Amino acid sequence: MRKRDRIQALLWAVFGLYVMYEGILLKLGTGRAPKPGFMIFWVGVIIVILSALFFLGTFAAPEQERTDLWRGIRWLRGAKLAAALALYMAAFQPLGFILSTFLLLVYMFKGLEPQSWRNALLFSAATVAICYLVFGVFLELQFPPGVLSFILS
């Protein structure tokens, strides 16, 4: 636990120094006429001070039992979902809202959880239809038509 906290503290210190550097690049100005980098620089200073306090605090805190944050949990499911969302965003404009969302829902209902194909397809189709009606038609939000533009436009 302490080692993990110390690594975090060091990462925060590096981040703080970087923020200070960005502030200097943008120019600090003076007290009378602060420039765009003024606030950024001083926030960077605060981050460095806090990271030092964080680091020093690890020496004072009692050692806690080490817990592995990644063992015994299904973290891969979250990673798969994130990857699916990234693909969805890439396909959103070309395929359009209806088709890309349908495919994403099928994956989420079927790919990540054990459901029958029938249920997954049914839930996905119903959800897309209701969402399109509510958000696209009733609330008039503009979704990309994509490959279905010949029907929707």
Place this chain on the structure above:
Amino acid sequence: MDFYSALQLGVATAFHPMNLLYCFVGVLIGTLIGVLPGIGTSGAVAILMPATFTMSPVSAIIMLAGIYYGAMYGGSTTSILVNIPGEAASVVTCFDGYQMARQGRAGRALGMSAFGSFIAGFFGVAMISLLAPSLSRLAFDFGPPEFFGLMVLGLTLSTFLGSGSMVKALLMVALGLVLGCVGMDPISGTPRLTYGIKPLLDGFDMVPVVMGLFGISEVLFNLEQEKEREVYETKLKGLLPNREDWKRSWAPITRGSFLGFFVGVIPGGTAVISSFVSYAIEKRISKRPEEFGKGAIEGVAGPEAANNAATFGSMVPLLTLGIPSNVVMALFLAALMIHGTVPGPMLIQNHPEFFWGVMISMIVGNVMLLVLNLPLIGMWVQILKVPYRILFPLIILFCLIGSYSVNYRVVDMVVMLLFGGVGYLMKKYRYDGGPLILAFILGPLLETALRQSLIISHGELDIFVTRPLALGALLLALAFLLIPLVPAVGKKRETLVE
């Protein structure tokens, strides 16, 4: 405008058929969001905000406010029946509410929770109506140093009252301030931290950031857990509290209403905090403290009143000063700006129909909630049984629609996903997202106030010392930073946070 004319205007606005409909839709959705653990009020308001773009400002805020206080009502249902808070502010209700359910008193717990929330809501609206006009007049004397002081106090308070280590919470505030700086400098127009990426010139939009940090991250975190919710199977008989229940609850409800409202008024004070403080007070002064944690109805009545009153209190700084006191109020601020209505000292004067219409609508909404929550409890229980594998795709979908519809850009969905990853890591390593979001939103306002103050004072920092309100706010902020160093207080804060 005199008080009676203002009331008439408010009634006419609130009782317009479309506004009544939006109020009903808002409280219904809010209750649903509160009942279902996973999405949270901030996420729900962020997701549904784009749906209000085609409405008038009054209608938009009526609906969003309905979602906000509706979620407080709904959150208690899962706390009592499932021992899982549907909403963070209902954590405390789990302690005694679930025990009451196990003793066959679920109906009375749910009933008292609804009545307590109703009374507190009524009280909250009355207090806003009394306080806000006076505070608006006072706010005309506020300048940049006063605003700077209040915002620093709000950020400090959010770290003091938040969960986890205070150093980590302060780091979150600092990170939020940095994120708020991304985009064009508000005074000179110079691009900052944009790295030549054009979409970043406008900075990060609040809605995708909130949805990512609170919505997507929650789903990612829950997916890796194996737990299923267990709904306590009990016959819900007798939703009306009996005489003994009222005898024990009227004082906690009264205390909770006052406490919750004034905690909510303070920037950084939240419904979560007010409910915890109320519980602690009731346990402390009760003649039967040993019953707390074992089904004491006071442990439900007081905190539920407090959390509902706090939602109304939190509207005061936004409507009168233009300062959001928590994440949801920041979203309200964004909604108002999008609709071209600027909250602040001039709001009541320039838009009396808006202010009084929203006030009356909140009374109507509270009545609707009382009517909805008691008879429909059976329906909410069925909804609770919907498995998470059905719910999470819907949550993801609403987040995607919400983030896209703000500006109709895929890049906002990408931002949401990135912040979803950040939020997930924050949960793993126990960083609180609340201070980050508050700092992200207040950061640009805070920087502008700071730079204006320095320009006014020709670079002298004594402007923050010679102005009493600014000095008072900054001294209080310093006190909240230093108090945890006192061993007794630091330990108490850690215990409360755990």
